[in-house]
Every structure is written in C-alpha cells, then in structure tokens.
Amino acid sequence: MKRILVTGGAGFLGSHLCERLLAAGDDVLCVDNFFTGNKDNLAHLVGHPRFELMRHDITFPLYVEVDEIYNLACPASPVHYQYDPVQTTKTSVHGAINVLGLAKRTGAKILQASTSEVYGDPEIHPQPEHYWGRVNPVGIRSCYDEGKRCAETLFFDYWRQHGVRIKVARIFNTYGPRMHPNDGRVVSNFIVQALLGHDITIYGDGSQTRSFCYVDDLIEAMMRLMATADDFTGPVNIGNPGEFTIHELATTVLRLTGSGSALVLKTLPMDDPKQRQPDIGLARQVLGWEPQIELAAGLEKTIGYFRERLLAQQIADLAALARLGKTLQPAMPAAPTETTLEQPAGSLAQTA
Numbered sequence: 022m023k024r025i026l027v028t029g030g031a032g033f034l035g036s037h038l039c040e041r042l043l044a045a046g047d048d049v050l051c052v053d054n055f056f057t058g059n060k061d062n063l064a065h066l067v068g069h070p071r072f073e074l075m076r077h078d079i080t081f082p083l084y085v086e087v088d089e090i091y092n093l094a095c096p097a098s099p100v101h102y103q104y105d106p107v108q109t110t111k112t113s114v115h116g117a118i119n120v121l122g123l124a125k126r127t128g129a130k131i132l133q134a135s136t137s138e139v140y141g142d143p144e145i146h147p148q149p150e151h152y153w154g155r156v157n158p159v160g161i162r163s164c165y166d167e168g169k170r171c172a173e174t175l176f177f178d179y180w181r182q183h184g185v186r187i188k189v190a191r192i193f194n195t196y197g198p199r200m201h202p203n204d205g206r207v208v209s210n211f212i213v214q215a216l217l218g219h220d221i222t223i224y225g226d227g228s229q230t231r232s233f234c235y236v237d238d239l240i241e242a243m244m245r246l247m248a249t250a251d252d253f254t255g256p257v258n259i260g261n262p263g264e265f266t267i268h269e270l271a272t273t274v275l276r277l278t279g280s281g282s283a284l285v286l287k288t289l290p291m292d293d294p295k296q297r298q299p300d301i302g303l304a305r306q307v308l309g310w311e312p313q314i315e316l317a318a319g320l321e322k323t324i325g326y327f328r329e330r331l332l333a334q335q336i337a338d339l340a341a342l343a344r345l346g347k348t349l350q351p352a353m354p355a356a357p358t359e360t361t362l363e364q365p366a367g368s369l370a371q372t373a
C-alpha cells in the first residue's frame with residue numbers, strides 16, 4: 022500500500038483521482054484550500070479508513086510522509102484563475118517549489134498536472150511534446166499559462182539538479198461529472214444552458230475546434246504515467262484527439278438533452294486559441310493508453326450529473342422558501358436561483 026498525496030484533490034479531476042487511488046488499495050491524503058474545490062466532491066470518501074482530507078494552501082510548505090505526489094492544485098478555468106491572478110501564479114510556482122521540496126525530502130515520486138495551455142496559441146497543429154509553444158507572457162491568461170510553464174521548468178530542474186523522480190502530464194480539455202456548473206468552460210456551459218432552456222452562448226462563430234477527454238480516460242492515463250519507469254519524465258500529452266467544432270458540440274448537447282435552446286453567437290475573447298488537439302503518439306507508445314469513451318457517451322454521463330445537481334438545487338430552493346414561510350405560485354417555474362446558475366460576469370473563454 023502506497024501513501025499518496027493529491028493536491029487539489031477536492032476539485033473536479035482530483036476527486037476522481039482520489040476515488041481511483043482508494044479503489045486501487047492506496048492510502049490517500051487529499052490536500053486542498055477549497056478555492057474551487059468542494060467537500061461535496063469528496064463526501065462519499067469521507068470516513069473511508071484509507072482517506073484523509075486536509076485544508077492547506079500549497080503556496081505554504083507541507084510536512085507529511087508520502088510515497089507519491091500528484092500535484093493538481095490550481096484553478097483551471099479562466100473565470101477562476103483570472104479572479105486572483107497573482108495567487109494563481111503563486112499556486113503554480115510557489116506550490117511547485119513546496120511540493121518538489123517535499124518530494125526531495127521524502128524521496129517521493131511526483132507528477133505535475135500541467136496543461137495544453139503551455140502551447141499557447143500554437144503555429145503547428147496538433148502539438149507534439151517537443152513543440153515549445155507560443156504564449157503571450159503579459160496577457161490575461163498568462164498567470165495560468167506562464168505559471169504552468171514555470172512549474173514545468175522547476176520540475177525539470179529538481180530532476181536534473183536533485184534527482185527527484187518527476188512525471189509531467191500535459192492535460193488537454195477534460196470534462197465529466199463534478200465539473201463546475203458556472204466556470205465558463207464550454208461543456209458545462211452548454212449542458213447547464215441546455216438543461217435550463219437558456220440560450221446556448223457560442224463565443225466566436227463556433228468554427229474553432231476543441232478536443233474533449235472524458236475524466237475516467239484522463240485519470241487512467243495519469244495513473245499509468247505515475248507507474249512508468251523512473252527514467253521516463255514526460256512531458257506527455259494526455260487528451261482525446263477527436264476534434265470537434267464548438268458548433269458541433271452545441272448541437273450534440275442539444276440532441277442529448279432534448280433541449281430547444283437557441284444558439285447565440287458572442288464575441289471571441291482575447292487570446293482564445295483557434296484550434297486545440299493533442300498529439301497523443303507518445304502516450305500511446307509509453308503508456309499503452311488510448312481514450313476509450315466516445316464524446317456522446319461521456320456527455321450523457323455528464324448531463325446525468327448536471328440534471329441531478331440542478332434538481333437538488335431546485336429542491337434546496339423550495340425548502341429554503343418553505344422555511345421562510347413562502348410558497349410558490351403554481352405557474353412559477355421551479356428553476357434554480359440566478360446566483361448559483363447564472364453565467365459568471367465576464368465569463369471569458371471556453372477552454373480548459
């Protein structure tokens with residue numbers, strides 16, 4: 022049994038990873054400051070004899086004894102990472118220094134959740150790992166893109182200088198249950214809008230393409246990467262190479278939800294990449310991995326999650342009204358509150 026630290030374990034990807042590691046028989050310590058993560062994501066794991074949850078901000082050092090570290094802590098969507106850009110860079114850079122220091126002291130193997138955003142707005146397509154990227158260092162996305170690039174640099178310097186056993190995964194757009202409903206990411210945006218019968222907002226003309234990896238496939242690849250021999254560091258692209266236009270995604274969501282929402286075009290935000298597709302040749306070769314879940318199948322599971330979540334929200338709203346002694350008029354639609362489900366002000370992009 023290994024003792025495994027998952028930073029950012031209360032988030033979307035981290036909660037699935039904690040679940041899979043426990044299922045594999047490991048001892049899991051989840052560390053999170055709950056900025057974008059949520060205890061609800063882990064409610065089903067609390068009380069498990071091999072699971073521990075600690076509130077901690079990784080911009081501060083952490084003293085624990087572990088065998089492996091998955092470093093996922095970092096807000097991942099533009100609306101969240103641009104909320105406090107200085108803290109975002111600190112989380113990537115100071116956070117990396119702290120977890121790498123921990124790996125150095127304990128001899129733990131450490132995996133970094135890096136991102137396709139290190140390629141910026143690429144000139145080549147799809148992007149192989151040896152492509153250095155085209156990133157704006159002074160734009161509004163730079164706190165995330167450059168923070169992640171600097172974290173990769175630190176990982177490779179701790180490997181070269183201190184012999185720390187590192188693994189770097191460059192994660193492409195991933196979706197699935199426990200995504201945030203209102204963080205501006207395209208899959209959750211479209212599903213929530215469709216389920217609520219609101220207009221579906223497409224930024225740009227919808228011809229820009231994205232690839233979408235289902236969360237279970239992603240977690241499988243991360244665990245395989247952690248298990249590779251010590252001389253394999255990555256970076257390795259992990260994502261689903263199936264490429265879809267944003268317009269295709271919107272129409273698929275409409276079909277699967279049975280929604281009659283209208284498609285509405287809005288201005289494309291600054292620095293939004295036109296194309297994003299992983300070259301997963303290295304992952305195929307080294308990890309023996311291939312995404313298994315088709316987009317429609319993954320979307321169905323994700324839609325099921327959001328349906329349940331919206332229903333739970335409606336029930337909570339009704340209960341709150343009842344506590345206040347108010348009753349709903351029969352004709353009033355039982356919709357979730359605006360504050361929880363409206364699109365965030367200045368929702369900026371539809372990327373990972």
Ligand SMILES: NC(=O)c1ccc[n+]([C@@H]2O[C@H](COP(=O)([O-])OP(=O)(O)OC[C@H]3O[C@@H](n4cnc5c(N)ncnc54)[C@H](O)[C@@H]3O)[C@@H](O)[C@H]2O)c1
Pocket residue numbers: 028029030031032033034035052053054055056057058059077078079080092093094095096097098112116134135136137191192193194195196373
């Ligand atoms: N989901 C994707 O499509 C995607 C794509 C590329 C890279 N990634 C990377 O994967 C990781 C997880 O992404 P996610 O989609 O689960 O995002 P998420 O926002 O759901 O999860 C991030 C978690 O990190 C926690 N966190 C943030 N700052 C912290 C800090 N300073 N100290 C401790 N905890 C902190 C948050 O509370 C949250 O639980 C991130 O590093 C992200 O950059 C995700």
